[in-house]
Amino acid sequence: MRPLPSAGPHLDRLIRRDQLDAVRASLRQALPINMLLGLASFLVAVHSGHGALGAAWFAASTLVNLLRLWLCRTPCPGLAMAPDEAPSSEAAARSIDRHLRLACLAGLLSGSVWAFLPILCAGYTSEQTLFYLTVTCGITAGAVMHGIAYARIPICFVAPPLFSVAVCLLAAGGFDRICLAATVLLYFVALVRSSIATERGFRETSRLKNEATALAEARRAAHASASALAEEMRGRAMHDGLTGLLNRAGFVQRLEERRAQGEAVCLMMLDLDGFKSVNDVYGHGTGDRVLREVARRIRAALPITCDAARLGGDEFAIVYDTLHTVENPAALADRLIRTVAEPFESFDAGRVGVSIGICDVTVDSLTHLLSCADEALYAAKHSGRNRFHLFDEVLSRRLEMRRDCERCLSQALAENALQVWFQPIFGRGGRSVTSLEALVRWHHPVHGWVPPADLIAAAAMAGLTESLLRFILEQVCAMLCTLRERGMSDLSVAMNVSPREMAQIAVDEIVLERLRALGVPTTRLEIEITEETALDIEAVQGKLLALSRAGIRMALDDFGTGYSSLASLRQLRADRVKIDRSLVTGLSEAEDKRGLVQAVLGLGRALGLEVIAEGVETADDLSTLQAMGCPFMQGYHLGRPQPADDILRILDAQAETARQLRFGA
Known part of the structure; x- marks a missing residue:
């Protein structure tokens, strides 16, 4: 110039x-x-x-x-x-x-x-x-x-x-x-x-x-420089600095443009499998290199008419016009999965994969399209690694139910439309009730009984996670007070706390404050958490320590799947472990399952942990567990979840039977 x-x-x-x-x-x-x-x-x-x-x-x-x-x-x-x-x-x-x-x-x-x-x-x-x-x-x-x-x-x-x-x-x-x-x-x-x-x-x-x-x-040079700078800033604002792909804002804008042009849009949401372990084991520098390489592979595998984006973290997205792309979505997703799964330098093959959710149906809004693709991705991730799932009628009904639940949950909590049922946990080889597990239930006026996982997700999306936790805690405390009044103060009650609740809410303060207010002994409450809670151990360890020191027992749910390790037992301060139902169902007919269950029982004895087998559905499984010396059991064969009044009648009957036996003796 x-x-x-x-x-x-x-x-x-x-x-x-x-x-x-x-x-x-x-x-x-x-x-x-x-x-x-x-x-x-x-x-x-x-x-x-x-x-x-x-x-x-x-x-x-x-x-x-x-x-x-x-x-x-x-x-x-x-x-x-x-x-x-x-x-x-x-x-x-x-x-x-x-x-x-x-x-x-x-x-x-x-x-x-x-x-x-x-x-x-x-x-x-x-x-x-x-x-x-x-x-x-x-x-x-x-x-x-x-x-x-x-x-x-x-x-x-x-x-x-x-x-x-x-x-x-x-x-x-x-x-x-x-x-x-x-x-x-x-x-x-x-x-x-x-x-x-x-x-x-x-x-x-x-x-x-x-x-x-x-x-x-x-002035011309300044205008040209300003225009170039503005163009560069627009490019930066619309593109991911690490991978060079579109970022979330750029992708949403491009998606809106395609919809405005009347294209038959197909949206793919991609989430890497195993990427967290790469960051944990090899460091964030290697993680960034993996993200750049994944972005390069995705871009190279796509037709030129496709737009690709990194939405954040290890989440990617792809959009294209199905009328101008010969390859069908399933074939393209399969090819992308194979491409991403190819070995990376610096670590073993198979550590990183990708799950893909696909939505190629016509919807009324961009938000709805993104929700459909997210729902398909959720289904793909829960079906295993390196899978894709097409958004279909089943997922559509499920998504509709979740949306309705999000809208109605606040009113349902205000009107006490939710219920907390209790499922007995049996000791002495399945012969007597030693504790209860609280399970939230909601009968939606349109969709009927809402699965607990969907209820928890709806509460999170609606910003009602803490309200739901307080509601369940209130019902659990009421049950503990009732048990104490009926002379059954030796029974404890367990309530589930999700990883999201544990990480985002002051669970320790809420629980301990309510127990003190009602005069309920902390030793009568048990909190069940999953091993996924250990993934963000820094955010929850202080809360777990406060609860444990106060005398509240911690139970590790779904043990034997996912992230099971001795480290998780120590980090989560577990007093109990619950063997996942996938290892218990069909136990009498599967020798490999019996070996795994026996190993967990041995681990419990060695570490002084109580072991509960959940998912006992048949008499054969019950007898097999009894033969293996499993001390605690839970399942439909022994007792189904029931409303508080019904479970209290069962406990009263058990107490009466016990008195008669003692009197007869």
């Missing part, structure tokens, strides 16, 4: 460039007139009988004029450069100065030729004197009039002939000639002053022009 001229060398070079350019233009106009006047002088000399002298003089004048024309047409590096560059270099500036000096010398030489004009009129004493004086005055005045850009050239030109006139007139003597000589000298001074003044005006005009030009160029 050309800098804005200032009162310095750069501006002066620009002005001198304009001066040289103007000098050349004016000389090309003035020299033909000079030559014509020279020809007229020659003809007058011939007519007056001085043909030889006139011819010699005219030849000299013509040669000098041709030299001056040649100089006007000689290439000059400073003039040949672009206007926004010249004369930026020292060499270009020197070439301009050199041409100006040569023009001055050529003007002086031409003026010197005209200084010999008196030889054609006997030193301005012949009868042709008036003609030659008139020509001399006219040509000098014309030189000044045309030489407004650079005063030195007209001064160099007019000085010799005017001084020649003055000297000749003084030499001729006589009052009138002496006065005329003085007038010529005064005329010379006036021409010099006029030349200097006009050059000063030209330089000022040139300065203003160059400053205005540079200012305009600076």
Whole structure:
């Protein structure tokens, strides 16, 4: 970008460039007139009988004029450069100065030729004197009039002939000639002053022009720079800095544009499987490299008409027009899964995969489209690694149910439409109830019984997680108070706390404050958590420690699946472990399951942990667990979840049976 001229060398070079350019233009106009006047002088000399002298003089004048024309047409590096560059270099500036000096010398030489004009009129004493004086005055005045850009050239030109006139007139003597000589000298001074003044005006005009030009160029450059910066900022605002793909904002905008154009949009939501373990084991630097490589693989595997984005973390998205893409969504998703699953450098193959949710149905809004794709992704992730799932009618009903639940949950909590049921946990090999597990239930007026997982998710989406937790806690505390009143204070009650609740809510403060307010012993409450809680152990460890120190027992649910490890038992401060139902169902017929259950039982004995087998559905499974020495059991075969009143009648009946046995004994 050309800098804005200032009162310095750069501006002066620009002005001198304009001066040289103007000098050349004016000389090309003035020299033909000079030559014509020279020809007229020659003809007058011939007519007056001085043909030889006139011819010699005219030849000299013509040669000098041709030299001056040649100089006007000689290439000059400073003039040949672009206007926004010249004369930026020292060499270009020197070439301009050199041409100006040569023009001055050529003007002086031409003026010197005209200084010999008196030889054609006997030193301005012949009868042709008036003609030659008139020509001399006219040509000098014309030189000044045309030489407004650079005063030195007209001064160099007019000085010799005017001084020649003055000297000749003084030499001729006589009052009138002496006065005329003085007038010529005064005329010379006036021409010099006029030349200097006009050059000063030209330089000022040139300065203003160059400053205005540079200012305009600076404004254009600034506008171009601002436009480029704005475009770059728009690009950055719409693209992910790590992968170069569209970011969430850019992707949503592109998705809206496609929908506005009437495209048959197919949306894919992708979530990496196993990426967290890469960050944990190899560090975030490796994780970033994996994300960049995954982005590259996704982009390379897609047709050019597809848009790809990184929405954040390890979540990606793809959108395209199904009418212009030959490959069907299932085939494309399968190819993407294979592409991402290829081995990465620096760690073992198979550690990273991808789950994909696909929505290619027509929906009424962008939000609905994103929700459908998210629902399909949720289904894909829960079906295993490296899977894809198409949004279908089943997921549509499920999504509709979740939406309705989100809308209705607040009112349901306010109206006590939710219920907490209790499922017994049996000890002594399944012979007597030793504790209860609280399970939230909601019979939606449209969708019927809502699965607990969907209820928890609806509460999270509606911002009612804490309200739901307080509702369940209130019902659990009421049950504990009732058990104490009926003389069953040895029974404990367990309530489930999801990883989201544990991480986002002050569970420890809420639970302990409510127990203190009701005077319920902390040892009668048990909190069940899943191993997924350990994934964000830093956020929950302090809460778990506070609950454990207060005497509340911790049970680790779904043990044997997911993230099971000895470290999770220690980090989550577990007192109990519950063997997942997937290991218990069909236990009597599966030797490998029996081996796993036996291992967990042995681990419990070694670590002093109570072990509960959940999901006991058949008599065969019950007898197998009894034979293996499992101390605690839970399942439909032993007792289903029931409302509080029903479970209390069962407990009353069990207590009555126990009294009768003692009385009979």
